[in-house]
Amino acid sequence: METDRWRARAAFQNLASKRREDLEEGVAELLLVLARLEARQDRLDPAPEPSPNRIWRFEWRTGPGDKLDPAELAARYRRALSALQRIETFRAPSPAVSLWMAEFQKALGEEVKARDLEAKASSLRAATSLDHFAMGEHHAVRQEWDAALARIIHKPRIAGA
Numbered sequence: 413m414e415t416d417r418w419r420a421r422a423a424f425q426n427l428a429s430k431r432r433e434d435l436e437e438g439v440a441e442l443l444l445v446l447a448r449l450e451a452r453q454d455r456l457d458p459a460p461e462p463s464p465n466r467i468w469r470f471e472w473r474t475g476p477g478d479k480l481d482p483a484e485l486a487a488r489y490r491r492a493l494s495a496l497q498r499i500e501t502f503r504a505p506s507p508a509v510s511l512w513m514a515e516f517q518k519a520l521g522e523e524v525k526a527r528d529l530e531a532k533a534s535s536l537r538a539a540t541s542l543d544h545f546a547m548g549e550h551h552a553v554r555q556e557w558d559a560a561l562a563r564i565i566h567k568p569r570i571a572g573a
Contacts, residue, residue: 416501440499441542444512447495448549450488451516489516507536508546515550538563 418424418439424432496513499506514529538544548563 416498419502436502437540437542440503440506443495443499444509444542444546447492447512447516450495451492451519452488486520489519492516493520504539505532505536506540506543506546507533507538508543508550510536511547511550515553 419436424435427435493513493516496509496516499509510529510533514526514533517523517526517529538547544563548560551557551560551563
């Protein structure tokens with residue numbers, strides 16, 4: 413998935429249109445997961461003190477002795493950005509991809525780029541369940557619980573319904 417050459421192959425081109433769309437969505441999901449794993453600072457720990465408003469949640473956090481070298485952390489954020497940019501080579505711009513790219517740009521200290529990406533995200537409409545879920549995850553990481561829940565349990569509108 414380093415490039416989008418897979419899309420030019422006859423095996424992909426000979427698939428039915430719906431199957432190609434499904435495959436592209438699956439690749440986008442894998443790249444999004446890759447980006448999140450690359451940007452992960454350390455390990456997944458349960459958050460302390462679950463409240464009655466949420467059953468359980470997880471946070472990325474670093475523990476004692478688990479600090480990453482700043483250069484390695486920056487390299488991870490750049491690899492995460494690269495994975496997300498690959499999504500945009502074969503898929504329409506997505507608010508979720510733009511929000512995550514903004515988050516990683518902020519982590520790299522690129523505030524102007526982050527603001528531009530946030531503005532882009534707010535101008536786009538979530539088109540797929542993956543978009544809604546990834547936006548919900550983004551809100552959850554920021555502890556914006558109501559927004560996260562609204563995205564994760566969205567009810568997609570069906571054309572003509």
